[in-house]
Each structure stands twice: as C-alpha cells, then as structure tokens.
Amino acid sequence: MKTFKIGGVHPNENKASANQPIEVVPVSKIVFIPVSQHLGNPAKPQVEKGDIVKTGQLIAKGDGFISANVHSSVSGKVLKVEEVIDYCGIRRQSIVIETTEDVWEESIDKSAQIITECTLTSEAIIEKINENGIVGLGGATFPSYVKYKIPEGKKPEFLIINGVECEPYLTADHRLMLEKSREIMVGITILMKGLKVNKAMIGIENNKPDAIAKLSSLTSEFPGITVHALKVKYPQGAEKQLIKALVNREVPSGKLPMEVGCVVQNVGTAFAVYEAIQKNKPLFERVVTVSGKLLSKPSNLLARVGTPITDLIEMAGGIPEDTGKIIIGGPMMGRAASIIEAPITKATSGILVMTTKESKRITPVSCIRCGKCITVCPMGLEPYLLAKLSEAQMWEEAEDDRIMDCMECGSCQFTCPSARPLVDYMRVGKNKVGQIIRNRKN
Amino acid sequence: MNSTILIAVLAICGIGLAAAIILYIVAQKFKVIEDPRIDEVVEFLPGAHCGGCGFPGCRALAETIVKRESLENLNCPVGGKEAMANIAKVLGLEANEVEPKIAVVRCAGSKSNAPHKSSYDGASSCAFAQMLYVGESGCPYGCLGLGDCVVSCQFDAMSIDDETGLPIIDGDKCVSCGACVKACPRQIIEIRNKGKKDRRIYVSCVNMEKGGPARKNCSVACIGCGKCAKVCPFDAITLENNLAYIDFTKCKLCRKCVSECPTNAINELNFPPAKDKPNEVVAVEA
Numbered sequence: 001m002k003t004f005k006i007g008g009v010h011p012n013e014n015k016a017s018a019n020q021p022i023e024v025v026p027v028s029k030i031v032f033i034p035v036s037q038h039l040g041n042p043a044k045p046q047v048e049k050g051d052i053v054k055t056g057q058l059i060a061k062g063d064g065f066i067s068a069n070v071h072s073s074v075s076g077k078v079l080k081v082e083e084v085i086d087y088c089g090i091r092r093q094s095i096v097i098e099t100t101e102d103v104w105e106e107s108i109d110k111s112a113q114i115i116t117e118c119t120l121t122s123e124a125i126i127e128k129i130n131e132n133g134i135v136g137l138g139g140a141t142f143p144s145y146v147k148y149k150i151p152e153g154k155k156p157e158f159l160i161i162n163g164v165e166c167e168p169y170l171t172a173d174h175r176l177m178l179e180k181s182r183e184i185m186v187g188i189t190i191l192m193k194g195l196k197v198n199k200a201m202i203g204i205e206n207n208k209p210d211a212i213a214k215l216s217s218l219t220s221e222f223p224g225i226t227v228h229a230l231k232v233k234y235p236q237g238a239e240k241q242l243i244k245a246l247v248n249r250e251v252p253s254g255k256l257p258m259e260v261g262c263v264v265q266n267v268g269t270a271f272a273v274y275e276a277i278q279k280n281k282p283l284f285e286r287v288v289t290v291s292g293k294l295l296s297k298p299s300n301l302l303a304r305v306g307t308p309i310t311d312l313i314e315m316a317g318g319i320p321e322d323t324g325k326i327i328i329g330g331p332m333m334g335r336a337a338s339i340i341e342a343p344i345t346k347a348t349s350g351i352l353v354m355t356t357k358e359s360k361r362i363t364p365v366s367c368i369r370c371g372k373c374i375t376v377c378p379m380g381l382e383p384y385l386l387a388k389l390s391e392a393q394m395w396e397e398a399e400d401d402r403i404m405d406c407m408e409c410g411s412c413q414f415t416c417p418s419a420r421p422l423v424d425y426m427r428v429g430k431n432k433v434g435q436i437i438r439n440r441k442n
Numbered sequence: 443m444n445s446t447i448l449i450a451v452l453a454i455c456g457i458g459l460a461a462a463i464i465l466y467i468v469a470q471k472f473k474v475i476e477d478p479r480i481d482e483v484v485e486f487l488p489g490a491h492c493g494g495c496g497f498p499g500c501r502a503l504a505e506t507i508v509k510r511e512s513l514e515n516l517n518c519p520v521g522g523k524e525a526m527a528n529i530a531k532v533l534g535l536e537a538n539e540v541e542p543k544i545a546v547v548r549c550a551g552s553k554s555n556a557p558h559k560s561s562y563d564g565a566s567s568c569a570f571a572q573m574l575y576v577g578e579s580g581c582p583y584g585c586l587g588l589g590d591c592v593v594s595c596q597f598d599a600m601s602i603d604d605e606t607g608l609p610i611i612d613g614d615k616c617v618s619c620g621a622c623v624k625a626c627p628r629q630i631i632e633i634r635n636k637g638k639k640d641r642r643i644y645v646s647c648v649n650m651e652k653g654g655p656a657r658k659n660c661s662v663a664c665i666g667c668g669k670c671a672k673v674c675p676f677d678a679i680t681l682e683n684n685l686a687y688i689d690f691t692k693c694k695l696c697r698k699c700v701s702e703c704p705t706n707a708i709n710e711l712n713f714p715p716a717k718d719k720p721n722e723v724v725a726v727e728a
Contacts (some may be wrong), residue, residue: 083655089560089576091655338560338575361563421565427573 001206003231004244007378011234011332011409013207017171017298022179024302025315027099031074032343033059036096038135039142040066045095051078053142056105056282059095062133068143069133073284073304074099086345087309087328087337094343096363097306109279112184118190118277125194125277132263132276133283133346136380137268138162138237139329144273145316147263148194157261159192159200159387160246161270163215164230164237166205167330170350175300177204177211180271185215185222187274192224195263199250200225201246206233219319225437235409239264241378253405288312288344292353294320306343312351313340324359325350332410362419373412373422379405383412390429399433406430479533480504486499486528488517492596494619513538520597520617527573542636543618545599545611547591548647549630550709551584552606556660564587572627581659583649585609585630594625635690639712643688643695646709650683657705664707670699703707 009209036042043060051290053059060070069132076099083091103136104110120128130145150156161184165173177184188200204212206229217226230245240251242264249260257264270287275281284305291298303312309328313319319326327334330350336359344351373383381402389398403426412422483504491499495518497506506514507529517540518525530537549626556579562571568590571577577586581726589609592600599615600622602608609622613636623631637643645664649656653665668685678692679699688699688708 085576085580089572089580090582091651335574337578359563361565364565421567421570424565424567424570424573428567428569431573 001229001231002203002232002245004236004241004305004378007305007376007411008233008241008378009376009414010232011168011414013232014168014291014293015171015174015207016169016293017289017300018174018208020171020175020297020299020302021304022175022226022287023315025304025307025312027074027102027226027304028220028302028307028311029099030079031097031099031304032308033070033073033097033306034084034086034343034345035070036092037070037141037305037345037347038068039140040064040068040440042093043067043070043091045081045094046271047078047081049078049080052076053078053097054103054105054373055175056108056284058282062130062143062312066143066146068135068141069282070095071129071133071282071284072097073306076100076305082274085339085342087339087342088335089338094306104200105280107280109281114186115278116186118193120190120193120277120425122194122196125190126279128195129273132272132281134269134272134276135283136266137272137286137346137348137349138266139333139347139349141345144269147258147265147411149194151258154258155261156195156197156263157199158263158432159188159197160262160264161188161200161202161267162237162239162242162264163202163204163211163267165208166232166234166237166243167334169291169352170232170289170330171291172300172349174208174211174269176287177208177212177267181211181214181218183274184267184270185218185225186278187272187319188225189222190277191265191270191273197263198224203230203236203242204228204248205230207232235378235407235411236406238378238409238423240407253402260375285348286344286346286348288348290353291314291350292320292323292355293358294322294355295353296320305346306363309337309340309348309351310344312344313353315352320353320355321434322355323353324356325354327340327354327359332414333408360395364420365418367418367420370417372415372417376411376415378409378411379407381406383426384420386429387420387422390432392424393432393438394425395429395432399436403433404437455518473628477508479508482532483507483529486521486525486532488520488525490520490596490617490619490620492520492621494617494621495517503725508533511535517620522617529601542635543633544613544616544642545618545620545622545631546634546642546644547609547611547631548644548646548648549583549585549608550662550707551579551581551660552563552603554606556584557579561661562586568625569627579659581649581656581663583628583630583647584650584660588629590625590627591622591631594621596621637690641695641713642690642709642711643692643697643700644709645688645707645726647707648685650685652684654682656691662706664703665705667704669702669704670708673698673702 029369044063045060054075057072059072062069071259076097079096084094086092106337126148135141136143160258192200213228243262272283288301290312299316328337386403406426410423454491484581487500495503497503558578559580566588568586568588571586576582589602597615600609600613603610618633647664649663656663668681671681676692678689700710
C-alpha cells in the first residue's frame with residue numbers, strides 16, 4: 001500500500017464521530033462573517049449598515065490576485081461592519097448580520113437533484129470558482145482559482161484529490177465522501193475540465209474502507225478518476241506528502257505542487273466546486289466535526305459560516321464539565337480557542353473538546369539528543385537543531401537549514417520525549433526568517 | 443656516541459632557527475597595524491558586549507571612537523558618564539553630555555487592571571504566545587507577562603512581579619542597553635530619559651484600539667481622548683492612532699497630564715505625593 005517515505009507518526013485516531021451522519025445546524029440569530037477567511041488580502045466589504053442581504057449574496061469582494069469573495073451565509077439585515085474578535089482573540093473586520101427568514105438568492109438551485117452534465121469551458125469554470133469564493137477547505141484556505149491559473153511553461157498532469165483526513169478526531173471529509181460521493185465525483189470531473197487534465201487520483205487512508213469502497217464503485221461512471229487506498233500515517237494529508245505517496249514525486253523546497261505537474265484539492269473543495277458550478281451556490285457553509293471524549297454526542301455538522309462556535313458545541317451535547325481546552329482544527333495542528341463565542345469560518349474543520357487531563361502540557365525539559373524528531377519529520381528537517389537556532393536567534397543559519405520548509409505538522413513535538421516546544425520555536429523562527437526574506441526581496 | 447647527541451642538538455637548533463626566520467618574515471609581511479589607543483579605550487569600557495551602544499561588542503565601539511576621533515553620538519550606556527570621561531581624557535577629546543537613560547515598561551495591565559480571560563499553559567515565552575493568540579488578558583497590545591525581557595537582560599535588572607504579572611525594572615541595575623526592547627514581541631518597552639531625580643512621566647499603555655474596545659480589556663488603557671495633549675503646556679504629548687505619547691525630550695515633568703487622564707493611564711514615577719494645586723508643582727520644576 002502506498003504512503004510517503006520519510007518520517008510520519010501514528011497518533012491515536014479517536015474518530016468517534018465517524019458513524020454520525022451530517023446534521024444541519026439551525027441558522028443562528030446573529031452571525032459574524034469575517035472578510036478574511038482565506039490566505040491573502042482580506043476581501044473588501046460591499047455592504048453597509050442597514051442593508052438587507054439574501055443568503056448567498058456577495059458581501060465582500062476579493063481584493064487582489066490572492067484573495068477570495070465572501071458571501072452572506074444567512075438572509076437578514078446588516079447590523080454593522082466592524083472588528084469582531086476571532087477565537088484567538090484577534091480583532092478581524094467582520095460583517096454582522098441579524099437573521100430573518102432564510103431567503104436564498106434566486107439563482108441558487110436548492111434541489112437535491114444531482115446534475116452531472118457540465119457544458120462550461122475551462123475558463124468559465126475557473127471564473128465561476130473565483131466568483132463563488134471557493135477556497136481550499138483542507139485547512140489552509142488558499143483561494144482555489146489561483147491554483148488553476150497555470151504559470152507559463154508549466155503543464156499539469158494530475159489532479160490529486162485529498163481525502164486523507166489524517167488528523168485524529170476529524171471525520172468531516174469522511175462523512176462528506178460517504179454522503180455526497182456522487183457530487184464529489186462530478187466536482188472532480190469539473191475540476192479536471194478546468195485544469196485540462198484527464199487523470200485524477202483520490203487518496204484515502206485505509207482507515208476509511210467504506211469511503212474507499214463507495215468512491216471506487218463510482219469510478220466506472222466517471223472516466224479518468226482513480227481511488228487509491230493509503231497506509232495510515234500522519235501527516236499524509238499534507239500536500240507534498242500526498243504527492244509523494246500517490247505519484248512518487250518530490251516537490252522541490254519552496255516550490256508549489258505545479259512544479260511536478262500536480263494540483264491538490266481537498267474533497268470538501270471538490271464538493272464546494274460541484275455546488276458552485278452546478279447549483280450556483282457560493283461557499284457559505286461547510287461540514288465541521290465536533291468531537292471529544294466527553295461530548296455526549298460527537299457529530300458532523302453542516303454549519304453556516306459565521307455561526308458561533310458555542311452553537312455547534314451545543315448541538316453536540318453542550319460543553320462537558322471537565323473541559324480543559326477547546327481546540328479549533330485538528331488536535332495536531334489546531335489551536336486552542338480563547339474565545340468560544342467567536343464565529344466559525346471557511347477554515348474551521350473541527351471543534352474538539354478536550355478533557356483537562358488531555359489538554360495539559362508536559363513541562364519541557366532539556367533535549368537529550370535522541371534524534372526522534374529527525375526520524376519523524378516528514379520534510380526531512382532537523383527540528384531539534386532548528387529549534388536551537390531559533391532560540392539563539394541565528395536566523396541565517398536557520399534559513400540555510402530550511403526552516404521555511406517546516407509546515408508545523410507537530411510530528412516532532414508529538415514524539416519528543418522531553419516535551420520540547422519544537423513547533424513553537426519553529427513558528428517564531430519561520431516568522432522571523434519570512435520577514436528577512438521579504439525584506440530582501442523589497 | 444657524543445657526536446650523535448651533538449648532531450641531534452644541532453639539528454634541532456637548526457630547525458628552530460629556520461622556523462624562527464620564517465615566522466619573523468611572515469609576521470613582518472602580514473603585520474596588522476592597529477592603533478594602540480583602541481586597547482586603551484577598551485580598558486575603560488565595561489566589557490559587557492551588550493550592544494547598547496549600537497555596535498556589536500565593546501571593541502567595535504572602541505574602534506569607531508578612535509577612527510572617528512570624536513565622541514559625538516557615541517555613548518556607552520553601561521559605563522555611563524565616567525567611562526566616557528575617561529575615554530575623552532585618554533584621547534584628548536571633549537566628552538559630550540549624554541542624559542542617562544532607562545528602560546520603562548509601557549503597560550499597566552496587571553492582573554487586577556486587566557483580569558485574565560483565558561489561561562496560557564504553553565511553553566513560557568512571550569514570542570510563542572504572541573504567535574498563537576492575543577494573550578491572557580485579551581489585550582492585543584498588552585504585556586504577555588511570560589518574561590522574554592527578563593531572559594534577555596544581562597544585568598539582572600528585570601523580574602516579573604508575581605502580584606501584577608508585569609516586569610519590574612531595577613533602576614540601579616538597568617543600563618539601558620535595549621536588549622529587552624528587542625526581546626519584547628509587542629514593543630512595549632521603551633528607552634527613555636532617566637529624568638531629574640529619577641522622576642519620569644510616561645503613558646503606560648501602547649494600545650492603539652479605540653476607547654471602548656481598549657477599556658473592555660483593561661481599566662487603565664489609554665483611550666485616546668486627547669485630554670492630556672490639550673493640557674500639556676509644552677506640546678510634549680502627541681496623539682496618534684488613539685494613543686497618547688509623551689516626548690521625553692520636551693516633557694518638563696509638570697504632572698498636569700497625570701491628574702487629567704480619565705483612566706490613569708499616565709504613570710508618574712518617584713514623585714513626592716501630589717500637592718493640592720498642581721500649578722505650584724510647575725513652579726517648583728521650573
């Protein structure tokens with residue numbers, strides 16, 4: 001069975017919500033929609049206080065090449081356009097909407113009927129992806145249409161669809177693959193057309209045999225798409241690791257997957273593309289896994305962007321007594337929330353309620369030079385060394401040792417017997433080195 | 443028998459002589475001519491290599507002083523007046539008067555003024571916390587209280603007060619080298635004039651938010667009302683981005699702004715208790 005070669009760890013899966021069908025979260029009374037839910041420039045608000053908006057209406061327009069449109073997830077009145085605190089406590093410009101009756105834009109097809117035919121040209125597909133504010137739903141929220149603007153001299157060969165979901169606890173993509181398999185396949189076909197390639201590969205870890213079987217059974221109807229089972233290993237869902245596992249090509253340091261003729265998209269994104277192209281539905285809702293050992297009902301919830309995190313936890317049975325931390329995202333790469341009244345965004349893949357015991361950090365002690373971090377680093381870095389360089393503020397040396405290749409997957413810290421805060425050092429180092437590189441360019 | 447020893451001794455002597463000649467020639471050829479005054483200047487510098495003067499280490503400062511033949515804009519904050527006077531004497535230069543400086547922490551978000559809304563249990567470093575989130579108090583500008591400045595201080599002049607959670611600077615030990623200024627990820631610490639009789643007035647806040655949001659997290663935040671700027675008779679206070687700043691070169695320590703501030707964001711240090719009429723204080727200072 002295929003997998004990537006270097007490094008990787010095996011955290012406990014804890015996929016408690018794997019058998020829970022996707023449920024729809026009721027629309028919240030007030031939603032907070034941040035204008036920056038993607039990588040790149042924040043979008044520019046197009047509405048003002050007092051405006052009446054419909055569900056799916058454009059409320060903030062992408063600003064610049066790397067940016068994405070933001071659409072209203074509810075219908076109602078714009079209360080204000082102001083800075084709202086996100087779950088990290090940072091103020092972000094947001095559009096606050098008080099909801100009324102849920103009225104969708106007329107152009108959106110609300111029926112459940114699956115439309116397989118797509119007659120649009122490649123350019124029209126890419127334009128529509130851009131218009132509907134589709135971003136990578138795997139977590140990085142990179143504006144999707146940018147991936148389809150192929151730089152000159154490059155030719156894409158493969159479309160890689162990421163159904164790996166290697167983070168423990170998370171099951172949102174898994175459920176989506178089971179429940180919306182046909183839609184995802186249509187979405188992939190559309191993406192292949194947009195990219196002008198005739199080969200697409202879906203990578204799924206073999207801890208989801210039902211999803212593999214379901215999608216494999218559909219491949220006969222959709223030519224060019226193949227489903228590949230992958231050996232379970234974290235972080236297989238990372239772009240570069242998935243490319244290595246599926247087509248055995250290595251993306252050079254600091255380069256994009258296009259360098260080796262690949263474009264990687266998440267299954268969630270493929271579904272969003274299907275909805276955008278065939279149903280004219282912009283990206284304003286997503287599946288979020290709400291899970292945790294203490295939760296009475298771990299769930300997969302389809303929630304509108306801007307819904308408060310507390311609403312989702314309430315749906316999953318409310319906050320248990322012995323809660324230590326609430327993590328937004330996966331347990332390996334996610335961040336603890338300091339404010340849980342904050343809204344969910346296009347990036348929110350999971351909400352994890354951790355017990356006090358689970359969330360307690362072990363006091364770091366000295367590095368014993370065991371080299372475990374080097375063994376598990378999927379990028380082939382030396383985390384202990386990079387952490388030391390970052391601690392000593394030796395930025396040039398850290399850059400030479402490829403600190404910018406670190407994707408903060410957390411494998412090193414997960415495996416460290418001394419509980420060193422390796423990822424923290426990396427983050428600080430990457431921030432500083434990134435600044436230095438930007439200054440050099442300017 | 444004797445001749446063997448003799449040959450050995452002579453051979454060693456010969457090799458030694460040859461090596462000495464080569465070494466002498468090489469030494470002459472690659473001779474580094476250095477101004478002997480640099481060593482003399484280094485003698486008077488404290489040897490802390492803190493970088494407070496703006497040069498990497500004491501020797502670099504000494505070299506610059508000797509090269510420029512002037513002490514203008516050059517100052518060792520650690521050695522202070524005494525060191526500079528000695529250096530001036532050795533080099534026959536005029537010592538320039540540099541006002542003694544000290545680091546101040548421009549945040550008063552103590553545990554009581556800015557109650558903690560969350561608790562951080564990650565690795566104890568402000569830089570880490572800064573990368574992750576807004577901080578325990580919820581103020582995006584305030585002190586994180588994890589002590590990166592304390593670690594950076596070579597002179598043992600800083601410590602974190604357990605009660606307030608804020609760093610304290612020991613005025614006697616601080617040499618204003620500026621290491622803490624660089625270490626603070628939130629740019630809270632500033633090097634200011636030490637002031638007459640160690641008296642200082644500064645805005646103890648760097649929050650650029652509007653009044654409402656700023657006060658929400660901290661009761662002593664600067665709300666940018668501008669009252670202090672209006673009352674200042676010396677135009678020392680400027681208001682920018684909802685934040686007042688007192689220019690220490692213009693401030694005459696009259697303390698009018700301190701009583702005017704509605705949120706007590708302006709901090710006064712080492713002053714005698716305020717008298718009833720603030721006007722009299724002005725007379726004293728003038």
